[in-house]
Amino acid sequence: MKTRRRPYSEQRPTDLGGGVWSVPVPIPGNPLGYTLVYAIESPGGPVLVDAGWNHPDAWLALRDGLDSAGIGVREVRGVVVTHFHPDHAGLAGQVREESGAWIAMHEADAALVRLMNELQDREHRSFQADMLRRAGADASEVEEVTAQRPRPPAPPDRELHDGDLVDLPGRELRVVWTPGHTPGHVCLHLRDADRLFTGDHVLPGITPHVGVYPYDRDDVDPLGDFMASLEKVAELGELETLPAHEWTFPGSADRAMEIHAHHEEKLLALASLLAREHEPLTIWEVAGRMTWNRPWAELSPTMRGMAAGEAAAHLRALEVRGVVRRTAGPDRVRFALRP
Numbered sequence: 001m002k003t004r005r006r007p008y009s010e011q012r013p014t015d016l017g018g019g020v021w022s023v024p025v026p027i028p029g030n031p032l033g034y035t036l037v038y039a040i041e042s043p044g045g046p047v048l049v050d051a052g053w054n055h056p057d058a059w060l061a062l063r064d065g066l067d068s069a070g071i072g073v074r075e076v077r078g079v080v081v082t083h084f085h086p087d088h089a090g091l092a093g094q095v096r097e098e099s100g101a102w103i104a105m106h107e108a109d110a111a112l113v114r115l116m117n118e119l120q121d122r123e124h125r126s127f128q129a130d131m132l133r134r135a136g137a138d139a140s141e142v143e144e145v146t147a148q149r150p151r152p153p154a155p156p157d158r159e160l161h162d163g164d165l166v167d168l169p170g171r172e173l174r175v176v177w178t179p180g181h182t183p184g185h186v187c188l189h190l191r192d193a194d195r196l197f198t199g200d201h202v203l204p205g206i207t208p209h210v211g212v213y214p215y216d217r218d219d220v221d222p223l224g225d226f227m228a229s230l231e232k233v234a235e236l237g238e239l240e241t242l243p244a245h246e247w248t249f250p251g252s253a254d255r256a257m258e259i260h261a262h263h264e265e266k267l268l269a270l271a272s273l274l275a276r277e278h279e280p281l282t283i284w285e286v287a288g289r290m291t292w293n294r295p296w297a298e299l300s301p302t303m304r305g306m307a308a309g310e311a312a313a314h315l316r317a318l319e320v321r322g323v324v325r326r327t328a329g330p331d332r333v334r335f336a337l338r339p
């Protein structure tokens, strides 16, 4: 275990050289502590990579942090969002309101954001409740997980595709599509400085959540995508890594393959877990038998919901590899090892 994680209170805006700044923006009430927002200077004005959580304290931290870098929020040219999650995209809308900046994200996440903005709270709740029941959650767990819903992020003005150059005059910032953590997650390769902004895809001390939603979908393979995206990043060679959480570090390829190996191990452990069972298991039962950072009994229903998503992603990856099969009953889907 790495022990270099420090609280938000010890974070400061930092000049990383070459016209790149990191600005820590707090995520109130979240153990992750903060998002690292990056500002890249250019003759056409600065571009931000991510914007932080939508909260008044976070907004002040972003504004003051940019200020200490000599950047007024009003000068911001654009915000590239690595993925649609609220700790990354949350404040992009407010930056746009202040400065007229464009917001850009990958087309796959842009489609999700549009959907989230169209969906009514009631529809969102019944969709989630349905998914939880089919996975084997009990009534009280369904109740608690469906209680809160974060505000959807602002829809982007521009959609990005793999290999695109971001609108950053005088510099070369290329989009590297890295689906897995979300379908439209991107890393950004600053080729004029051998730096890689990795969002949540490659983090130094933790691994990002990779889940399937709804849990029993059989037309996607997010974990398979994520592992292929790790290989894709490794193929870029060792670059200075600027992640969205924790701290910056040198070897992107090394760390990407370390995370790859972690999931291979987890897949192996899951296959041998299933080999010991005589009956097919629900996703909830599988999640309850897997190893998490805390015992299953101590996880809150919301944490269990995330763990079930992660379990489902590993089950689906094993299914794609031909190791696991599913049996869809009238109300619940179950999984077993292929004979």
Ligand SMILES: [Zn+2]
Residues within 6 Å of the ligand: 083, 085, 181, 200
């Ligand atoms: Zn995320």
